[in-house]
Amino acid sequence: MKNLVSRLSVTIAGVASLLMFSWPLFIASSSVSEATTAQTVFIVLMPLTLLLVLLEFATGEISSRQLALLGVLIALNAVIRLLGAGTAGIETAFFLVILAAYVFGSGFGFILGASSIFVSALLTGGIGPWLPFQMMGVGLVGLGAGTIPHSSNKNLSKLYLVLYSIISSFFYGSLMTLWNWPYLAGTGTSISYVAGDPILDNLVRFFQYELVTGGFFWDIGRAVTTSVLVLLTGTALIATLNRAAIRAGVIRRG
Amino acid sequence: MALAITASLSATPLVLFAIGAVSMLLVLAFRDESAWSRSVSFYLKLAAAVVAIRVLFRIIFNLESSPANPLLVLPEINLTLAEGVSLKLFGSISALSFQSALTDGLRLAAIILAVGMANSLANPMKLLKSTPGALYEIATAISIAINLAPQLIASLNRVRRVRGLRGQSKGIRALPGLVIPVLEDTIDQSMSLAASMSARGFGRKGQRSKMALKITRFTGLAAITMIAVGVFLLLITPTTQVLDLSIAIAGLAFAVVYIKMSALGSLRTKYRKQAFQSGDYCLFALTAALLVSAFTGVLQF
Amino acid sequence: MITLRDLTFSYLKPDGTPVTETPQLNRVNLEVAEGEFVLVCGPTGSGKSTLLKTLNGLAPRFTGGLLSGEVILDGKDLTGKEPHDFAHLVGFVNQQPEGFFVTDTVIDEIVYGAEQLGMPVAEIDDRIKPIIEILNIGDLLYRPLATLSGGQQQRVAIAAALVAGQKILLLDEPTSALDFAGATEVLSSLKKLAHESGVTILLAEHRISRVIAEVDSVLVVHGDGSVTKGDPATQFNDARFAPPIIQLGAMLGWKPLSISTEDAAARWAKQSPDFQEKKLHEPGKKILEIDSLKVTFGNVAAVSATNLDLYANQVTAIMGENGSGKTSLCWAIQGLGERSAGTVLLDGQDTAELARDARLDLVAMIPQRAADLLFLHSLADELKESDTFAQVEPGTTANLFAQLAGRIDTSIHPRDLSAGQQLALVLAIQLAKQAKVLILDEPTRGLDYAAKRALAKQLQLLRSPERTIVLASHDVEFVAEVADRVIKLQAGQIVADQSPIEALGWKSQLPSQLAQISRADGLVSIEQVLA
Incomplete structure (x- = not known):
């Protein structure tokens, strides 16, 4: 039962959050004003959904040990993110989220991802309307990492982790582009989204936008750094985190 | 509020400029010398x-x-990206199109400046301390993280320095030698922190049954689902349907109930209530007004 | 107030079997009266900390392990309850305050416990006042915790542990991470608390000499599972973990033992025991030549124009208060540290200009937190990595480690070694290549007397005609025991270069405890006393 509930919440939370990003592809109305309203609605709905999903994972009996562990990992990841910031294409915020979610599960991964982005924004003072979207994006990366299959074969586990690192890097990149696409490109350019157009047409324009704005190359950088970091530190970090998981009494997965 | 009303009356770029200018003036008038206030220039550049x-x-x-x-006449370039997919670059552009791009841009800039103003004047840390009971756990984790971050930076620096004393692999392969000692320290620290929290009574909630907990979780799931489904339906149907709207609104209602429910059953008291002062409320109202005017200004346009 | 009946506690391996044959605590029976001030002592690893943690549920809930017997506090049986069920009755203070704080300002931290227990605001207000007065933290209430000194932080932690009206206060080595001034501050607050508040206090502490005169009773955790409690003067048959004053009494057959310096001095004067001259090692060949070395950070001179020669076969101690430039000097000698001017020549070559690997071969340094150099999962891995890197015969590091620390199961995680063992491991790793210079920066931090004695023996073992040992420390007793030469540093300047007999003798400004007791010329450390 417990497993079912947590699986259900992981699925629902995942789908709902994805929807918050991908609305430009689905929007039916062709009137500009309604599309603008949609933008407004989503910029307000995003923080709310984020809050609900965070709550969903935090409700229940979080022990002081899990909470403290979460706190220090959030701090560590926020700091690691700051270390990598500023260098184009280097993304250091992902590998710890992925590895921690792999050990501690989806819910933990989501909270860790979202909160560490929040904390690093607090540390630098860079708070803005984009913050909930970034939090949600990295949260989803953690959520997904909790579902990576565990294998007794060490090399196979590593392969899964690296594959996931690559996929999630591109996935995160396209989510971020998806949300700022309608805002930055505006309407009425050849690579803008057109409200009400079929999904495919919008997708094509979306990829053009990705290529032109260089978002694609950022994604490659992100995928490479995350994979390299996961490969280098994976074994050691997973061992350390497992030791911590036992000490914290965290039930693995779920 | 006067600002909001005037802004909603017309949507010329001038008004948007005014909104941005008012935001900046407010920041300059009221800011103190904290790190937050210094981020103003960042928001200006971004806008x-x-x-x-x-x-x-x-x-x-x-x-x-x-x-x-045409306002501007530029040569046209046609790129063929794939069979049947082409991309047109440059070409002649009309004044109207140019103006709409400018207005759109200004609208976003005004939003960013308004948020930036709120951020510069109100310390978000303060907000964290006044989180509702439902978010207590996450707020705790986050404030632990914020308190720890400077220590972590110090210990990263310490370990980085000390690492030169022991022979080990060089370059990027040396990364575990940096991360592991810090992480081990961090985890040790988190365990003693947890011990401290527990030893001081953390987790001593009023008894809440497993069933109540389960109901709470399902309410939350229902809220998320309904909001998502409702909004999604609203989007994919060209005209606004009563059903779609009511699902979305019901979802919002569930969300409110859920947040209330999550806060139940805690016996904590709050010694220092971070009461919002009148200044905070004014700031909040002002930000909302500026945001509304920025949005509605364009809707009318 | 506290009653333990047949309390038995063992740590368990992951497979559920006990780690050691005899339990950490074996059938402990104990009574502590209301308002009693109890000093808990015993060697590191004996179970002092475990004993305290059984009194607030942290053992076994946080430590793991198996507990049997009864824990009765204030008339209530709390055996097997969660730590938060003890919270209204027992306050707990840990070694390192900064890792223990949940909030960021003093006032929030103090009221945290009371909030968790759901105490009404008006009641919290009433309780706070007397406590902040006793601990003298009224001026600090709205300061961020991070800006406080260690001593101030620990006083805040004590206030936070008591604000909900707890009747029992447990302190697990609260001064071990503090410097001299901080420790004094905390211990005098505790004395005041014991006298004025009626709280029952259990204090585990290894700076025994500072508090022993104040406590009502001493509880010794012997390390074999047994625990005894009694009058301070009768409790120290086992001198392994005792401060020099207790050891001295034991050697000279004093009964009961003296616990205050004045008392011991009076007895010494009556008995005037014999002592031998301190054995100092003659300087060997010159190894290091430091010439007008300067270190400046910004405008501040951490080390100003220093000339110093260091010789083989000797242990040179660099002494000075915090911030006197000890650490900067160590790093500058090693070669990695900042220097603004000057040279440090080793066999005619400047250590700063040596290639990285060559420097590691020639100069071994142990940083303040030795564990920072450990990053593998097992002792065996660490030993192997060290052999590989140093390109020495496999097993070299392991042999050296065994010489220093004895045989230890190599599958253990390095973080689970005791502080003394970790230090020995880092020493072995750093010296695998037989370095000519060994620098230790504050090595006795966090070590108890037994571990310090072990380190002193290790340093004797590592002394050689090919090596010079530099020791930065403000631990007077330790320096008195091991050093052949003492350099005193003040604000970055060498103010004295003396033998330990002069530097730490009874007429000096920094007398060792034995020098204070004996007031005898030439006597500074305990092994000189003949009994």
Whole structure:
């Protein structure tokens, strides 16, 4: 039962959050004003959904040990993110989220991802309307990492982790582009989204936008750094985190 | 509020400029010398960049084909990306198109400046301390993280320095030697922190049954689902349907109930209530007003 | 107030079997009266900390392990309850305050416990006042915790542990991470608390000499599972973990033992025991030549124009208060540290200009937190990595480690070694290549007397005609025991270069405890006393 509930919440939370990003592809109305309203609605709905999903994972009996562990990992990841910031294409915020979610599960991964982005924004003072979207994006990366299959074969586990690192890097990149696409490109350019157009047409324009704005190359950088970091530190970090998981009494997965 | 009303009456770029200017003036008038206040220039640059990007995009990825009164005439470039998919760059652009890009950009810039103003004047840390009971756990984790971050930076620096004392692999392969000692320290620290919290009574909630907990979780799931489904339906149907709207609104209602429910059953007291002072409320109202005017200004346009 | 009946506690391996044959605590029976001030002592690893943690549920809930017997506090049986069920009755203070704080300002931290227990605001207000007065933290209430000194932080932690009206206060080595001034501050607050508040206090502490005169009773955790409690003067048959004053009494057959310096001095004067001259090692060949070395950070001179020669076969101690430039000097000698001017020549070559690997071969340094150099999962891995890197015969590091620390199961995680063992491991790793210079920066931090004695023996073992040992420390007793030469540093300047007999003798400004007791010329450390 417990497993079912947590699986259900992981699925629902995942789908709902994805929807918050991908609305430009689905929007039916062709009137500009309604599309603008949609933008407004989503910029307000995003923080709310984020809050609900965070709550969903935090409700229940979080022990002081899990909470403290979460706190220090959030701090560590926020700091690691700051270390990598500023260098184009280097993304250091992902590998710890992925590895921690792999050990501690989806819910933990989501909270860790979202909160560490929040904390690093607090540390630098860079708070803005984009913050909930970034939090949600990295949260989803953690959520997904909790579902990576565990294998007794060490090399196979590593392969899964690296594959996931690559996929999630591109996935995160396209989510971020998806949300700022309608805002930055505006309407009425050849690579803008057109409200009400079929999904495919919008997708094509979306990829053009990705290529032109260089978002694609950022994604490659992100995928490479995350994979390299996961490969280098994976074994050691997973061992350390497992030791911590036992000490914290965290039930693995779920 | 006067600002909001005037802004909603007309949507000329001038009004948007005014909103931005008011935001900045307020910041300059009321800010103190904290790190938060110093981020103002960051928001200003960002706002300028947004306007520039919008206009540039409109010029480069031009959609218009030979408008009547072109403002700017540039040679047209056609790129074929794939079979049947082509991309048109540059070309003639009309004053109207240019103006709409500028207004759009200004609108976003005004939003960014308004948020920036709120951020510069109100310390978000303060907000964290006044989180509702439902978010207590996450707020605790986050405030632990914020308190720890400076210590972590110090210990990263310490370990980085000390590492030169022991022979070990060089370059990027040395990374575990940096991360592991810090992480081990961090985890040790988190365990003693947890011990401290527990030893001081953390987790001593009023008894809440497993069933109540389960109901709470399901309420939350229902809220998320309904909001998502409702909004989604609203989007994919061209006209607004009563059903879609009511699902979305019911979802919102569930969300409110859920947040209330999550806060139940805690016996904590709060010694220092971070009461919002009248200044905070004014700031909050002002930000909301500025945001509303920025949005509605464009809707009318 | 506290009653333990047949309390038995063992740590368990992951497979559920006990880690050691005899339990950490074996059938402990104990009574502590209301308002009693109890000093808990015993060697590191004996179970002092475990004993305290059984009194607030942290053992076994946080430590793991198996507990049997009864824990009765204030008339209530709390055996097997969660730590938060003890919270209204027992306050707990840990070694390192900064890792223990949940909030960021003093006032929030103090009221945290009371909030968790759901105490009404008006009641919290009433309780706070007397406590902040006793601990003298009224001026600090709205300061961020991070800006406080260690001593101030620990006083805040004590206030936070008591604000909900707890009747029992447990302190697990609260001064071990503090410097001299901080420790004094905390211990005098505790004395005041014991006298004025009626709280029952259990204090585990290894700076025994500072508090022993104040406590009502001493509880010794012997390390074999047994625990005894009694009058301070009768409790120290086992001198392994005892401060020099207790050891001295034991050697000279004093009964009961003296616990205050004045008392011991009076007895010494009556008995005037014999002592031998301190054995100092003659300087060997010159190894290091430091010439007008300067270190400046910004405008501040951490080390100003220093000339110093260091010789083989000797242990040179660099002494000075915090911030006197000890650490900067160590790093500058090693070669990695900042220097603004000057040279440090080793066999005619400047250590700063040596290639990285060559420097590691020639100069071994142990940083303040030795564990920072450990990053593998097992002792065996660490030993192997060290052999590989140093390109020495496999097993070299392991042999050296065994010489220093004895045989230890190599599958253990390095973080689970005791502080003394970790230090020995880092020493072995750093010296695998037989370095000519060994620098230790504050090595006795966090070590108890037994571990310090072990380190002193290790340093004797590592002394050689090919090596010079530099020791930065403000631990007077330790320096008195091991050093052949003492350099005193003040604000970055060498103010004295003496033998330990002069530097730490009874007429000096920094007398060792034995020098204070004996007031005898030439006597500074305990092994000189003949009994």
